[in-house]
Amino acid sequence: MSLVNYATREITCKIVYYGPGRSGKTTNLHHIHGQVPDDRKGQMVSLATQTDRTLFFDFLPLDLGTISGFTTKFQLYTVPGQVYYQSTRKLVLQGADGVVFVADSQIRQMEENIESFQDLHANLAEQGVDARTIPLVIQYNKQDLPRDLIATTDELSEAINFRGVPDFPADALHGPGVFETLRGVSELVLKRLSSGGTSR
Amino acid sequence: MTTHAVEAWIEAPLARFVEDARVTLALLLLPSGQVLAQHGFTRSLDVASACALAAAIQASGGELGRMLDGRAFTGLHHAGQDRQLFLAEARTRRGTYIFLTVFDQESSLGLVRLYFDEFVANLAAAAPEGDVAVDGVLAEHFERDLNRNLAALFGRA
Numbered sequence A: 001m002s003l004v005n006y007a008t009r010e011i012t013c014k015i016v017y018y019g020p021g022r023s024g025k026t027t028n029l030h031h032i033h034g035q036v037p038d039d040r041k042g043q044m045v046s047l048a049t050q051t052d053r054t055l056f057f058d059f060l061p062l063d064l065g066t067i068s069g070f071t072t073k074f075q076l077y078t079v080p081g082q083v084y085y086q087s088t089r090k091l092v093l094q095g096a097d098g099v100v101f102v103a104d105s106q107i108r109q110m111e112e113n114i115e116s117f118q119d120l121h122a123n124l125a126e127q128g129v130d131a132r133t134i135p136l137v138i139q140y141n142k143q144d145l146p147r148d149l150i151a152t153t154d155e156l157s158e159a160i161n162f163r164g165v166p167d168f169p170a171d172a173l174h175g176p177g178v179f180e181t182l183r184g185v186s187e188l189v190l191k192r193l194s195s196g197g198t199s200r
Numbered sequence B: 001m002t003t004h005a006v007e008a009w010i011e012a013p014l015a016r017f018v019e020d021a022r023v024t025l026a027l028l029l030l031p032s033g034q035v036l037a038q039h040g041f042t043r044s045l046d047v048a049s050a051c052a053l054a055a056a057i058q059a060s061g062g063e064l065g066r067m068l069d070g071r072a073f074t075g076l077h078h079a080g081q082d083r084q085l086f087l088a089e090a091r092t093r094r095g096t097y098i099f100l101t102v103f104d105q106e107s108s109l110g111l112v113r114l115y116f117d118e119f120v121a122n123l124a125a126a127a128p129e130g131d132v133a134v135d136g137v138l139a140e141h142f143e144r145d146l147n148r149n150l151a152a153l154f155g156r157a
Helices: A025-035 A083-093 A107-126 A153-160 A176-195 B008-021 B044-069 B110-124 B142-151
Strands: A003-005 A012-019 A045-048 A054-067 A070-078 A099-102 A136-141 A167-169 A195-200 B003-005 B025-029 B036-041 B075-079 B084-092 B096-101 B133-135
Touching: A012 A176, A012 B044, A025 A099, A025 A136, A025 A176, A045 B044, A045 B075, A054 A083, A054 B044, A054 B142, A070 B110, A083 A107, A099 A107, A099 A153, A099 A176, A099 B003, A107 A153, A107 B075, A136 A176, A136 B003, A136 B133, A153 A167, A153 A176, A167 A176, A176 B142, A195 B003, B008 B036, B008 B096, B008 B110, B025 B044, B025 B133, B036 B044, B044 B075, B044 B096, B084 B110, B096 B110
Parallel strands: A012 A070, A012 A099, A099 A136, A136 A167
Antiparallel strands: A003 A012, A045 A054, A054 A070, A195 B133, B003 B036, B025 B036, B025 B096, B075 B084, B084 B096
């Protein structure tokens, strides 16, 4: 839930990047970290294994500047995608104000995408969050791979995006789509705040 | 050094704890990793990282406790060479919070524990009930500011 400090006119929102293992969640954060000036970001914290697979989470605090008179800060998290880190995913998802689902566009990863999307819905429900109301966007990552290896955005949308949420093709390794995805989820999260809701 | 709180009711109990227990850093946060009050941190972005890590330690300690002992471990003490860290859960009617504090030779674990119990009692007494309903925090047309700031952030302005 977004934190609003009326005294200092400050808003803090938590955005979680969710998706199957190796879909590119950490790569999204690395790209954002590389693009943003030093004075607008904190240190990127990665709790990873020796082979750089996310063990607990990656974390990147961002200062978005002043929006409607409020200093707006976003805290970006990733979850570990591998199936056996289920309990960790639940912990990181706790209190999320918005979710970016990062799907792997490779045809052979379609089942993993669907399973992970179902896992997201189950974990949100377990925390009493209605998956139909939480700000959610989907990113179809790895669209830079050869065409015969990947599904088109229409095919991916058909398989995953049954709720018709905003979706974005991306190549997180090189950057295209990363900014648009972050803008998409930011808009939804802030729109929810602007239309009123529960906060602390 | 001053104490900053997102919600005013936390400020007095925290300031009193800091003074009584003679700690150098103190953080009160939500289990989701968002800061509610802090003392001693100079950069807000460092506070955010400390909160994310504290929430992670508390959450994994809880899970580990449930797995090994049938119930969550609710606290942790780490004694470093010069500074010590104390992490614990603080329950109020408004919810359960995580409390992290760091202290040096000016204080001791016994002192911190003693005043932590008092802090939790003061916090529980000061806590208002329920969440605050927010009626449209941001102006309706916030998108212009958002797009401008994100573009600047990504060097697209």
